Amino acid sequence: MAKVNYQEIIDKQKRGITFYTVLCVLFVGLIGAYTYFNWVDYSLHKEAVAQNETVIQDLKSQTVSEKSEYQNQKKLFDDLSDGIDASLKEVFPAGDDYTELTRAFDHFESETDRNNNKFVISNIEYQDIQVSEDGAYKCLPLRMTISSSEENFTKFLQYIEKSGSLLDKVRLMDIQSIHMSFDESENSSGVINFSVKINAYFQNI
Amino acid sequence: MSFLEKIREKLPFEIGKSETSEGKEANLLLGKPEPFGDEKLSANVPPKKNLIGALLDKIRPKREKTSALDAADALAAPGEEGYSPLIASALKTEKSPTDERILDAPPEIDESLLEGVEPPKSILLYVMKGAFAFIVVLGIVAILFFMSQTTHRLDFVTNSLNIPSVLDELDKENAEIKDLQTELNIYRFLQGKFYLNQVSYYGDEYLRNYYIKWNSTIPEEERKAALAEMTKLKEKIVKAFDLAAEKLTKKKGIVLIDLSIEDDSQYEVIFENLLSQKLEEKASGLASESANEAASEDVGSTVDSGGKLYSQTRQLVSNTELFALLQNTNIKALDEHEFKDLIKQINSIVENELGSIQKIKEARINWSDIMNQIELVTSYVDQYFSEGYYEALGGIQYTSYDFDTSTGEITITGVTKRYDTTNFTMITNLIDQLNASSYFTGVEMKSFTKSGSADEGYTSTLSLKVQLQKEALEDPDDKIVPDAIPEFLEKETGVSVSGISVSGINKNE
Numbered sequence: 099m100a101k102v103n104y105q106e107i108i109d110k111q112k113r114g115i116t117f118y119t120v121l122c123v124l125f126v127g128l129i130g131a132y133t134y135f136n137w138v139d140y141s142l143h144k145e146a147v148a149q150n151e152t153v154i155q156d157l158k159s160q161t162v163s164e165k166s167e168y169q170n171q172k173k174l175f176d177d178l179s180d181g182i183d184a185s186l187k188e189v190f191p192a193g194d195d196y197t198e199l200t201r202a203f204d205h206f207e208s209e210t211d212r213n214n215n216k217f218v219i220s221n222i223e224y225q226d227i228q229v230s231e232d233g234a235y236k237c238l239p240l241r242m243t244i245s246s247s248e249e250n251f252t253k254f255l256q257y258i259e260k261s262g263s264l265l266d267k268v269r270l271m272d273i274q275s276i277h278m279s280f281d282e283s284e285n286s287s288g289v290i291n292f293s294v295k296i297n298a299y300f301q302n303i
Numbered sequence: 304m305s306f307l308e309k310i311r312e313k314l315p316f317e318i319g320k321s322e323t324s325e326g327k328e329a330n331l332l333l334g335k336p337e338p339f340g341d342e343k344l345s346a347n348v349p350p351k352k353n354l355i356g357a358l359l360d361k362i363r364p365k366r367e368k369t370s371a372l373d374a375a376d377a378l379a380a381p382g383e384e385g386y387s388p389l390i391a392s393a394l395k396t397e398k399s400p401t402d403e404r405i406l407d408a409p410p411e412i413d414e415s416l417l418e419g420v421e422p423p424k425s426i427l428l429y430v431m432k433g434a435f436a437f438i439v440v441l442g443i444v445a446i447l448f449f450m451s452q453t454t455h456r457l458d459f460v461t462n463s464l465n466i467p468s469v470l471d472e473l474d475k476e477n478a479e480i481k482d483l484q485t486e487l488n489i490y491r492f493l494q495g496k497f498y499l500n501q502v503s504y505y506g507d508e509y510l511r512n513y514y515i516k517w518n519s520t521i522p523e524e525e526r527k528a529a530l531a532e533m534t535k536l537k538e539k540i541v542k543a544f545d546l547a548a549e550k551l552t553k554k555k556g557i558v559l560i561d562l563s564i565e566d567d568s569q570y571e572v573i574f575e576n577l578l579s580q581k582l583e584e585k586a587s588g589l590a591s592e593s594a595n596e597a598a599s600e601d602v603g604s605t606v607d608s609g610g611k612l613y614s615q616t617r618q619l620v621s622n623t624e625l626f627a628l629l630q631n632t633n634i635k636a637l638d639e640h641e642f643k644d645l646i647k648q649i650n651s652i653v654e655n656e657l658g659s660i661q662k663i664k665e666a667r668i669n670w671s672d673i674m675n676q677i678e679l680v681t682s683y684v685d686q687y688f689s690e691g692y693y694e695a696l697g698g699i700q701y702t703s704y705d706f707d708t709s710t711g712e713i714t715i716t717g718v719t720k721r722y723d724t725t726n727f728t729m730i731t732n733l734i735d736q737l738n739a740s741s742y743f744t745g746v747e748m749k750s751f752t753k754s755g756s757a758d759e760g761y762t763s764t765l766s767l768k769v770q771l772q773k774e775a776l777e778d779p780d781d782k783i784v785p786d787a788i789p790e791f792l793e794k795e796t797g798v799s800v801s802g803i804s805v806s807g808i809n810k811n812e
């Protein structure tokens with residue numbers, strides 16, 4: 099009986115050796131595979147870190163260059179922006195600014211009206227402010243009655259049609275309707291009486 | 304001292320050395336041969352106490368009793384040389400229990416004495432266990448190492464112990480790249496925005512000159528000057544457009560090594576969002592600064608203008624239509640009409656005040672040009688229209704115009720006067736001529752009345768409703784050439800357009 103136990107222990111030891119050998123081989127394999135794949139991953143990370151350092155250096159130099167280019171031209175850009183803003187204040191103001199608009203009509207009248215070349219605004223009537231369908235802007239409708247020579251009538255139409263130019267700084271306007279009538283006597287003297295409906299635009303802020 | 308030697312020392316028995324007297328006896332019991340040679344030399348090493356030794360002490364008296372017989376048997380049976388006399392005797396007894404039994408039956412081995420006897424520990428087993436433990440520890444170390452380096456699971460440890468992690472390092476670098484690229488994009492977009500402002504500003508001037516050049520009511524000299532100005536402006540616009548394209552069409556993103564991002568195309572969106580976010584922050588920061596410094600008007604306006612710039616620049620970030628336009632347009636190859644269209648297109652897709660202005664300008668009608676067209680068309684029918692010969696020679700005289708932008712409708716009323724009774728022909732010629740114009744359509748008059756006499760002239764009133772063709776107003780190629788006389792007037796109507804000679808006739812007669 100004792101001999102059997104003794105032998106069993108020996109066998110058990112042998113089995114233990116085999117078991118641990120198998121485990122060791124298995125674990126070495128598993129850990130080896132795990133290490134291999136993770137090492138690949140780790141190496142990629144290390145490589146990425148090294149690459150990123152190059153990218154960072156490159157980006158830093160590009161940013162410095164772009165920034166200095168921007169700073170060098172900023173004065174020009176700011177002047178342009180200021181110029182546009184200043185023109186916009188007159189061309190496309192933030193409010194209806196009807197007083198300024200009335201003065202502008204008066205100025206045009208005084209510049210245009212001559213003894214032999216009539217242009218007289220007899221009436222200006224401002225109406226209720228309207229908002230565009232898309233809400234992008236507002237307009238101030240107004241109706242004017244004018245007596246003018248044919249030449250000045252054309253000038254007036256061109257004045258409205260060219261309005262909104264940043265260079266001329268004339269308030270942005272649009273003719274909605276014109277009604278002209280010619281009396282025979284007026285026609286012969288070259289005077290046109292017309293009434294015109296105009297929209298003067300401004301920002302919807 | 305090697306690892307195996309260390310293990311050997313720790314063991315309770317000797318390996319590779321001669322056994323102690325007890326060990327020798329144990330070997331005898333097991334039937335193992337006695338050591339010899341070098342092994343014998345090491346027999347002087349003091350014996351170690353072990354269980355086998357203790358057991359052998361117990362059985363020693365029995366062995367002493369039979370020692371004399373054993374010695375004789377050993378001599379008598381040289382064939383059993385490898386075994387102890389006791390075992391040899393037993394074997395001998397088994398082999399020839401009757402024939403060769405000289406002495407009494409050999410004493411039986413008390414196997415019960417071996418109860419509790421353990422075989423020697425296996426070194427290999429210890430080695431294997433040790434190796435396994437080592438491999439397991441190594442595995443855990445490897446797992447911990449890679450987990451700490453390539454995942455965020457052990458960040459609480461690495462951060463608290465200040466252990467460097469390659470993933471952390473990568474994340475920090477990625478964040479730095481994102482910041483730098485976003486900063487770079489901001490400067491590019493701010494510049495791009497300024498160049499687009501230049502395009503809009505010079506473009507506005509270009510459009511104004513374009514209007515002058517193509518408006519037939521404007522004097523020729525002014526139109527020539529406008530053309531010259533357009534050429535200069537085109538150069539400036541082309542330069543600004545190319546620079547805007549250079550700044551705005553560059554890639555906004557960089558491909559990073561980031562496990563959370565699977566598709567590289569996502570980086571463009573990520574960097575776009577970062578750029579938008581940064582511009583928004585700057586815009587809102589400046590806006591609140593502007594509100595705080597509202598007391599100081601100058602500072603407030605500067606800050607506010609900066610806020611507007613950032614806000615408008617932000618609108619460009621996702622403007623793919625603009626980028627496609629900038630990338631795919633060969634601006635130098637455009638003629639003046641295409642160039643004008645391009646400026647309008649840019650103004651419409653770039654969100655700013657100029658865009659709204661552009662929309663309004665595009666919707667309005669140049670009535671001076673329309674009136675000029677009406678006069679021009681009328682002059683095809685009445686050669687001396689509006690030249691003051693109406694009373695003397697007859698012709699067409701308009702008494703009122705009504706223009707309505709919302710409906711695009713024009714109502715013209717007037718009178719025709721003829722001395723040859725062809726008033727109706729003149730009116731229908733006018734209708735046909737207006738309908739033939741690319742500017743007008745739907746002109747008709749179904750009721751004709753005439754009165755007068757050959758001496759005073761026949762008069763006929765006209766009332767025309769004319770519909771504008773707005774598409775034609777946009778296309779300068781369709782404009783009527785003033786010198787051209789419509790073919791149908793010469794071939795079909797029979798109405799003289801040259802009329803009678805006006806020499807010697809007073810206009811006001």
